[in-house]
Amino acid sequence: MYGAVAAVKDMSLTVRRGEFLTILGPSGSGKTTALMLLAGFVVPTEGDILIAGKSVAAVPSYRRDQGIVFQSYALFPHLTVRRNLEFPLAMRGMNAAERATRIDGMLERVQLKDLGGRMPSQLSGGQQQRVALARALIADPPILLLDEPLSALDRNLREQMQGEIKSLHREFGKTTVCVTHDQEEALTLSDRIVVMRAGRIEQTDTPEALYDRPATRFVANFLGEANILENPGFEVESDAAPQSGSVAMIRPERISIAVPTAPKRANAEQCQSVTGILDDMIYCGPLRKYHVRVGSSVLIVREHVASGQQTFRPGDEVRLHWLRSDVRFVAV
Ligand SMILES: Nc1ncnc2c1ncn2[C@@H]1O[C@H](COP(=O)(O)OP(=O)(O)O)[C@@H](O)[C@H]1O
Ligand SMILES: [Mg+2]
Structure with missing residues (x-):
């Protein structure tokens, strides 16, 4: 609840270990709120959130083992790419030598090897997106949360980054919850999709099943043309x-x-x-x-x-x- 507004209602959802789950819905349907509840930035007024069987509803975000990519990327603007990546490792008390090795490996993996010394403002949108993903993954958290990760990119770059996110998911196997309003992105990336409408779950299923057997008119119209x-x-x-x-x-x-x-x-x-x-x-x-x-x-x-x-x-x-x-x- 935000004051009198219930942004998310009666939401019951189980995310499976290692799956790529997308929360899809129009603007204002409660997607970001749902993700912020999962992330620990918003505390639920009612109900509970469990990770591996343990309640985390009252555990603050920084004490949870998860990587987050925000819609705006939220890179630290006054820190270089390397320092941005170093932050989550330092938070976890990793020593300097190990941090450097990890950062080198990750920069290589996301094709930013030569850009470690740049400031975020000296990077293109796609490069900033890669840094944000790298920062979310670098401490090897079991859970990855993505809020509209590609919406700031133009079409070609978006398709390329979709492929990149898919291959990172295959390689690292993180349990991933992604929020988007883009049906194509949801269909392309997801093992399962949760369609939200006005704060409630309308239908949850695999991309194929949602497209081929939509339960409601809303889902039929929102996922493709009907x-x-x-x-x-x-x-x-x-x-x-x-x-x-x-x-x-x-x-x-x-x-x-x-x-x-x-x-x-x-x-x-x-x-x-x-x-x-x-x-x-x-x-x-x-x-x-x-x-x-x-x-x-x-x-x-x-x-x-x-x-x-x-x-x-x-x-x-x-x-x-x-x-x-x-x-x-x-x-x-
Ligand atoms: N901090 C807030 N205070 C009051 N209302 C909010 C706040 N954040 C979101 N809302 C409202 O909650 C609803 C869901 O918002 P949000 O989760 O951001 O939707 P989405 O991400 O699907 O666009 C909207 O009606 C929005 O106006
Ligand atoms: Mg949102």
Whole structure:
């Protein structure tokens, strides 16, 4: 609780040893608060936090054995890279010779070998990010906590650092909790993802399961794109029985698009097929997105661009097909 605001409510979560767990949610959903509770910077008003079976809710952050990377990196601006890395080792009472060896090894590992004497202000965003990661890992804590670690980086660098974080996780095997609002980052990095909404956990699962079988409309929309077929103006056929309080959903890449006169497909028996009018085509590099008006709804279709493939123009009549088994039901 921050005053009258409960930033995180009814949160019950078990992090497995060695896993990479991501807390994903929109801005203001309570992700940072959840991480700060885990880190010991915020004391829970109610409830408990256990590490390896022992309660740590009342243990201050600096007495816990964990590495933290803050969104802003929080490097010590008046200390060189080497001194930044030395800090957690000195805190743990390691002697100077051993500290130097550790720092050399870590600088090498994160490709900053020649930059140990620089001040943080003399580094690029990606280099600062590497120093922050190195500082979190250097004392070899069993737990690593990351708050939006890549959000300050541009796209290419972000992808490169995603790979870097993944390989550090494989190599060091730290139990890692990462907070992000970036769905792609969560899907790429995580063993499991916790989706948060307004201070509560909406769903926890593996990236594949969350994407393929979202439990709620919120998760379906937050992780990727979704066609929610609520009163679509045509009957939705499905293999699964619809449950009350749920709506049908299909992912845009599960729908295929063709001219209305196209021959019947081999698996036509298992498909639903509808006709519609193309509203819009959006070119996005490796794929095309079509907006197709069917009944009273507009369906999004996503297709990979193959050479020589038929394209459609706004106003064209088109036929859409999808497998009935690809229709999901999500709680509203
Ligand atoms: N120190 C604070 N005092 C009062 N309210 C706060 C404080 N920190 C966060 N909040 C509120 O708690 C909620 C969750 O915030 P936060 O955990 O930072 O979300 P996220 O990291 O998902 O963006 C928000 O409504 C935010 O305004
Ligand atoms: Mg935050």
